[in-house]
Amino acid sequence: xxxxxxxxxxxxxxxxxxxxxxxxxxxxxxxxxxxxxxxxxxxxxxxxxxxxxxxxxxxxxxxxxxxxxxxxxxxxxxxxxxxxxxxxxxxxxxxxxxxxxxxxxxxxxxxxxxxxxxxxxxxxxxxxxxxxxxxxxxxxxxxxxxxxxxxxxxxxxxxxxxxxxxxxxxxxxxxxxxxxxxxxxxxxxxxxxxxxxxxxxxxxxxxxxxxxxxxxxxxxxxxxxxxxxxxxxxxxxxxxxxxxxxxxxxxxxxxxxxxxxxxxxxxxxxxxxxxxxxxxxxxxxxxxxxxxxxxxxxxxxxxxxxxxxxxxxxxxxxxxxxxxxxxxxxxxxxxxxxxxxxxxxxxxxxxxxxxxxxxxxxxxxxxxxxxxxxxxxxxxxxxxxxxxxxxxxxxxxxxxxxxxxxxxxxxxxxxxxxxxxxxxxxxxxxxxxxxxxxxxxxxxxxxxxxxxxxxxxxxxxxxxxxxxxxxxxxxxxxxxxxxxxxxxxxxxxxxxxxxxxxxxxxxxxxxxxxxxxxxxxxxxxxxxxxxxxxxxxxxxxxxxxxxxxxxxxxxxxxxxxxxxxxxxxxxxxxxxxxxxxxxxxxxxxxxxxxxxxxxxxxxxxxxxxxxxxxxxxxxxxxxxxxxxxxxxxxxxxxxxxxxxxxxxxxxxxxxxxxxxxxxxxxxxxxxxxxxxxxxxxxxxxxxxxxxxxxxxxxxxxxxxxxxxxxxxxxxxxxxxxxxxxxxxxxxxxxxxxxxxxxxxxxxxxxxxx
Amino acid sequence: xxxxxxxxxxxxxxxxxxxxxxxxxxxxxxxxxxxxxxxxxxxxxxxxxxxxxxxxxxxxxxxxxxxxxxxxxxxxxxxxxxxxxxxxxxxxxxxxxxxxxxxxxxxxxxxxxxxxxxxxxxxxxxxxxxxxxxxxxxxxxxxxxxxxxxxxxxxxxxxxxxxxxxxxxxxxxxxxxx
Numbered sequence: 001x002x003x004x005x006x007x008x009x010x011x012x013x014x015x016x017x018x019x020x021x022x023x024x025x026x027x028x029x030x031x032x033x034x035x036x037x038x039x040x041x042x043x044x045x046x047x048x049x050x051x052x053x054x055x056x057x058x059x060x061x062x063x064x065x066x067x068x069x070x071x072x073x074x075x076x077x078x079x080x081x082x083x084x085x086x087x088x089x090x091x092x093x094x095x096x097x098x099x100x101x102x103x104x105x106x107x108x109x110x111x112x113x114x115x116x117x118x119x120x121x122x123x124x125x126x127x128x129x130x131x132x133x134x135x136x137x138x139x140x141x142x143x144x145x146x147x148x149x150x151x152x153x154x155x156x157x158x159x160x161x162x163x164x165x166x167x168x169x170x171x172x173x174x175x176x177x178x179x180x181x182x183x184x185x186x187x188x189x190x191x192x193x194x195x196x197x198x199x200x201x202x203x204x205x206x207x208x209x210x211x212x213x214x215x216x217x218x219x220x221x222x223x224x225x226x227x228x229x230x231x232x233x234x235x236x237x238x239x240x241x242x243x244x245x246x247x248x249x250x251x252x253x254x255x256x257x258x259x260x261x262x263x264x265x266x267x268x269x270x271x272x273x274x275x276x277x278x279x280x281x282x283x284x285x286x287x288x289x290x291x292x293x294x295x296x297x298x299x300x301x302x303x304x305x306x307x308x309x310x311x312x313x314x315x316x317x318x319x320x321x322x323x324x325x326x327x328x329x330x331x332x333x334x335x336x337x338x339x340x341x342x343x344x345x346x347x348x349x350x351x352x353x354x355x356x357x358x359x360x361x362x363x364x365x366x367x368x369x370x371x372x373x374x375x376x377x378x379x380x381x382x383x384x385x386x387x388x389x390x391x392x393x394x395x396x397x398x399x400x401x402x403x404x405x406x407x408x409x410x411x412x413x414x415x416x417x418x419x420x421x422x423x424x425x426x427x428x429x430x431x432x433x434x435x436x437x438x439x440x441x442x443x444x445x446x447x448x449x450x451x452x453x454x455x456x457x458x459x460x461x462x463x464x465x466x467x468x469x470x471x472x473x474x475x476x477x478x479x480x481x482x483x484x485x486x487x488x489x490x491x492x493x494x495x496x497x498x499x500x501x502x503x504x505x506x507x508x509x510x511x512x513x514x515x516x517x518x519x520x521x522x523x524x525x526x527x528x529x530x531x532x533x534x535x536x537x538x539x540x541x542x543x544x545x546x547x548x549x550x551x552x553x554x555x556x557x558x559x560x561x562x563x564x565x566x567x568x569x570x571x572x573x574x575x576x577x578x579x580x581x582x583x584x585x586x587x588x589x590x591x592x593x594x595x596x597x598x599x600x601x602x603x604x605x606x607x608x609x610x611x612x613x614x615x616x617x618x619x620x621x622x623x624x625x626x627x628x629x630x631x632x633x634x635x636x637x638x639x640x641x642x643x644x645x646x647x648x649x650x651x652x653x654x655x656x657x658x659x660x661x662x663x664x665x666x667x668x669x670x671x672x673x674x675x676x677x678x679x680x681x682x683x684x685x686x687x688x689x690x691x692x693x694x695x696x697x698x699x700x701x702x703x704x705x706x707x708x709x710x711x712x713x714x715x716x717x718x719x720x721x722x723x724x725x726x727x728x729x730x731x732x733x734x735x736x737x738x739x740x741x742x743x744x745x746x747x748x749x750x751x752x753x
Numbered sequence: 754x755x756x757x758x759x760x761x762x763x764x765x766x767x768x769x770x771x772x773x774x775x776x777x778x779x780x781x782x783x784x785x786x787x788x789x790x791x792x793x794x795x796x797x798x799x800x801x802x803x804x805x806x807x808x809x810x811x812x813x814x815x816x817x818x819x820x821x822x823x824x825x826x827x828x829x830x831x832x833x834x835x836x837x838x839x840x841x842x843x844x845x846x847x848x849x850x851x852x853x854x855x856x857x858x859x860x861x862x863x864x865x866x867x868x869x870x871x872x873x874x875x876x877x878x879x880x881x882x883x884x885x886x887x888x889x890x891x892x893x894x895x896x897x898x899x900x901x902x903x904x905x906x907x908x909x910x911x912x913x914x915x916x917x918x919x920x921x922x923x924x925x926x927x928x929x930x931x
Contacts, residue, residue: 022867025875026859026882028810028850035809043804066767068774123804124795125774132770197814197822197876197910247812247876248910280815476874476911651870651913658912683819683908691904694914 010561012489013712016647020500021245021480030245033217034201034277041203042071044266044276045126046259047116047133048285049108052676053142053350056106056115060134064118069125072270073133074117074262076103080269081233088230091255092223092512093356096158097321100352101231102261108137109320110352111144111677112285117262119274142350142676146191146291146316149347153314156322156346162515163324166311166332166342167398175308175339179299183376187296187368188743190668191316192289193678194357195688196475198247200286201277202263211238212267216260218243219253220512221505222471227256232264244503246475250659251356252287253475254514284681288669290315290323290346290354292364296331296372299339304380306337306391313365317346318353325361331369332398333609334446335391340398350676356514358659359719362447367663370443370727371742374734383426384731385416385442396609404604405706407639408444408613414700415637416442419617428738436621436630439736445614445723449641449715450517451601455508456525457592458487458533464563464578466493468529469501472510472522476655477718478648479518485645486523486712490530492560493577508592516612516716519644524595524711531555532591537565540584541575548573595711610709612640612720616657618728622736627752630695631661631729637700641715646701649717653699656721662689664726668745777840783808784852792839799823799834802849810850810879814908821907824880824887825849831887833906850879853886861927862886865920873911881907885921897922 011017024030049056061073082101083089089099102114115135120126143149159165176182203215212234218224221241229236246253263276278285292315299308311328328342357363377387389412395402416422424440425431431438456470468487474480483500487493501507502522510522534555541549551567552558558565566574581589597605619633634657643649666687672679680686706713726744733751734740741750776791783806792801799816802808802825814822816835823834826848854860862882865871872878884907894900900921901914909917 018867019870019872021875022872023856023859025872025878026850026863026866027854027856028808028879029856030875031809032812032876034813035803037807062767063770066771068771122793123800124793128795129770195910197820197874197908198812199814246874248874250910277813280817280819476872478873647870648873651873651911651916654915655873655912658914659910682817683815684817688908688910689912689914690906690908691901691914691918694901694912697915 010492011495013485013644015485017481017485017495017645019478019481019648020484020495021474032198032245032247033203033215033243034275036203036215038203038205038273041273041275042119042121042270043123043126044117044119044262044274045130046114046262046276046278046282047118047130048282049111049113049115051108051137051139052111052144054108054137054139056108056135057138058136059116063132063134064129067120067125067129067132069120069122070118070129071121072119074103074119074266074269075115076105079103079265083231083233091227092220093254095160095321095323096156100258100320102258103265110318110350111675112282114258114262117266117276119266119270144349144351144671144676145673146347146349149316149349150314153345153347155344159324164326164329166328166344168341170339172308172310172339172341176297176299176310179307180302181300181376181379183298183372183379185296185372185375185742187294187371189292189364189368190745191291192357192663192667193284193669193686194250194252194287195283195686196248196250196252199278199280199283200257200259202260203275204263204267204273206267206271206273213240213242214260214264215242217246217253218256219246219249219473219475219514221473221503222509223512224256224260225505228264232268241505242503243473246473249475250358251360251514254356254512257286280683281681284669284678286352287355289357290317290325292327294327294365294368296369298372298376300376300380304377304382304387304390306335308339309337311342314345314347315364316354317348318351319348321353322346323354325364327361327365329398330362330366330446333396334393334444336393336397358656359447359723362719362723366446367724367727370724371730374441374731375740385412385421388412388444399609401607401609404608404610404709405641405704406611406613407702407704408615410702411613411615411637411639414702415615415617415635418698418700419635421617428735433621435624437624437736439620439732439734441618441728441731441735443616443724443727443731445616445720447516447612447720447723449610449612449709450515451597451710452511452517452521453594453596454510454521454525455592455594456522456529457508457590458529460533460589462578462581462587464493465497466491467499467501468526469507470510470522470525471505471507472502472518473513474502475513477513477518477652478645479513479522481648482519482523482644483526486526487530490527490560491534493563516718518718520710520712520714520716521595523644523714525593527712528593528595529591532593533589534560536589537577537580540580540586541565543583544575544580548575604708612715614638614720614723616725616728618732620729620732620736622733622751627748629665629733629746629748629751632695634697634725635700636721637702638720639702639704640717640720641704641706641709642713643701644714649701650699652717653721654697657697657725658689658694660722660725661693661729663744664729665745779840779843781842782846784849794838794840796839797835798837798839798842801839802834808849808851812876812879814877821884822877822880824884824907826883826887829890831884850883853882861924862920865923869916869920869923871916871920872913877907877909881909881917889925
């Protein structure tokens with residue numbers, strides 16, 4: 001890790017900069033969705049339905065309404081009008097099906113479905129009244145059992161736009177039948193819930209003039225604005241959505257959640273300001289990572305060279321929407337193999353729709369596939385790292401395309417060196433420290449390097465202060481700081497004199513933040529806007545006496561640093577930014593620019609595969625008597641193109657690794673099949689990694705220059721950190737114990753069984 | 754009280770529900786400022802801070818004492834504000850993140866959290882910092898493993914744990930040198 005205390009000469013792309021929103025966050029000044037003070041506001045408490053399927057028969061509101069301070073009980077019977085067309089409730093990332101609309105009618109589609117919102121002048125009164133609401137249901141048979149739902153598995157005709165169907169090559173079945181070495185296994189991943197620390201919340205400020213401001217926990221303010229307008233009959237320009245600070249999301253805020261529907265409905269109904277905050281228990285009543293089953297057949301030559309791979313995965317969805325993920329494609333893209341076939345289906349059950357959770361598809365598919373690869377390595381009696389290098393592919397093996405870059409080999413090498421992989425005994429159960437068995441495992445991660453059209457505005461003031469703004473979000477990803485760094489880099493202005501603004505639907509257009517495209521896209525937009533400012537500054541500099549920059553024909557002939565622009569060829573000739581502004585009589589320069597995939601980019605996208613890669617090394621210690629597993633070391637070597645901020649980037653990978661440890665050992669949402677309800681719906685029984693679970697984690701960014709992948713050469717880091725961490729841990733557990741576990745999480749009961 | 758609760762469960766009739774909730778006088782010192790309050794007994798310290806005093810630096814992450822986001826210092830001891838009814842704290846001194854340090858006047862732990870990038874979304878951060886203040890005051894943690902163990906009541910979904918441990922150890926080291 002670089003020494004972050006050194007002050008570099010020029011702060012810019014590549015400088016480890018502390019979060020510019022850090023002071024707000026450590027002093028409690030950063031305001032999250034439920035923390036805006038709105039006068040005269042009502043508190044709404046959500047009543048969650050008890051059954052998994054059926055309809056609401058009777059709602060007895062008398063006791064709830066009698067509680068002093070209660071203003072209203074909102075149900076499907078008295079709610080204001082919502083658009084009746086399903087298409088009106090589609091959002092930026094909607095998937096095929098009928099989106100869930102809170103309080104739409106008496107139908108119950110999943111357990112915990114909101115059936116009412118109780119509104120009172122205090123939170124406590126609303127909560128008490130909500131407990132008194134007496135709802136009677138007519139139940140219908142339901143199924144939340146994933147294994148039973150497999151009988152209905154299907155690949156729907158209508159697929160979400162982001163879905164990539166697996167492509168088959170050669171004759172995988174014959175090659176498998178004729179292979180020297182064969183491995184076949186069935187791998188599983190439990191249902192997981194996102195569980196950001198901040199619960200989903202919305203504060204609706206009813207201004208009384210037809211406009212509303214909605215402080216919402218979401219990953220895209222403009223997406224939620226458009227959804228509110230379309231669903232609830234507002235004009236888009238009358239709705240402002242603010243998400244300046246988001247207490248984590250990991251995908252749970254990609255689409256509008258039901259609390260924002262309820263808050264807006266109530267505000268519209270009562271023409272008053274309203275706040276609605278989910279409980280932690282209610283955080284388990286919406287999106288989650290789908291449960292998965294993945295059958296893998298691998299064939300290889302005696303040397304370990306792959307000859308066939310056959311993939312067949314199914315993930316869970318709901319009965320009202322089809323959530324498709326890219327599960328089986330990752331292994332097919334990553335490894336050289338002439339014969340490959342992939343099948344993928346979804347299975348519906350009576351829950352809320354599964355949804356994107358950090359590295360959707362890849363965190364499931366690649367993680368599980370990497371356990372299968374480890375098993376084949378053992379069959380071939382080849383070191384697992386050696387085995388991966390043996391089957392290394394320099395091209396995208398499924399799409400048969402070159403990569404814009406792939407420094408995975410370097411990631412393996414640097415990761416292995418840092419971890420001390422060399423000399424690892426191949427056979428399991430060879431390393432021990434007292435009662436603890438020690439094992440080392442490796443796995444490979446892969447994710448898309450994406451880019452999404454984004455606009456940004458740069459405003460330079462006469463005193464040299466700069467503001468950059470875009471409607472993107474910072475969900476902990478470091479976007480505020482990335483924007484500042486890119487602006488500092490482009491205009492040579494010190495970060496202290498730059499303000500980044502985001503998380504407001506009134507700002508220049510940006511997509512929802514997700515898919516790891518934020519830094520690449522917002523960064524490019526900020527750079528474009530700042531370059532436009534630079535061009536105007538160059539023109540303004542012509543007014544400076546003596547025209548020191550006359551030799552510059554474009555801004556590329558200039559160097560911007562320390563608040564000055566200087567001739568690249570003759571740095572002695574320079575003009576201070578504020579002097580140029582003053583000479584030209586400008587009190588501000590304001591420019592908005594849009595970064596989009598140009599023609600060259602589109603051609604490149606059609607011809608080349610763009611991916612981030614990782615090599616993950618894990619050490620576990622397993623107590624032989626108690627079955628307790630500790631992940632004592634992780635080395636994550638990342639190839640993700642250019643790193644804008646090494647400091648916050650490292651943190652993103654650390655976070656992915658921690659969530660990967662949760663996936664490996666802890667996280668599992670368990671249903672009571674009889675009630676059709678998630679049972680461990682709280683932080684005590686759904687264990688996410690705690691301080692004591694996390695030991696040493698080392699992050700390495702390998703050098704991977706890639707000017708083609710995105711305008712800044714940035715590939716994105718939000719997802720790659722989690723992928724295959726659990727695979728490396730599962731493989732390390734095998735190495736420690738000789739036990740092969742194919743179902744995640746590997747809880748201690750499985751180990752001692 | 755318990756009888757009333759029982760009968761409510763059996764018969765949540767409007768008559769019983771409509772009884773007004775009485776208040777009790779409570780004196781609290783919060784971040785050095787005296788507050789004379791009249792509170793319904795069902796108000797937790799957490800909801801008092803957030804909803805009535807607008808001290809929203811203290812976060813609600815579960816409301817069940819499971820996540821530590823609401824950790825504050827009461828008479829110098831760290832505790833989960835969601836598990837304490839405000840009326841039970843009459844005469845106590847409460848310190849929240851807002852009282853610990855402010856922009857321009859950061860507590861050493863606040864500064865160390867920024868320096869070590871010991872947070873991402875920032876939502877668990879005030880609780881982590883207050884908990885770390887309590888941890889250091891308790892004086893039981895001396896090693897990284899002890900810090901990890903004794904900070905385990907404070908969850909962080911962004912996974913900043915290693916950086917949080919670095920920040921706390923950094924401050925413990927500074928204090929040890931003084």
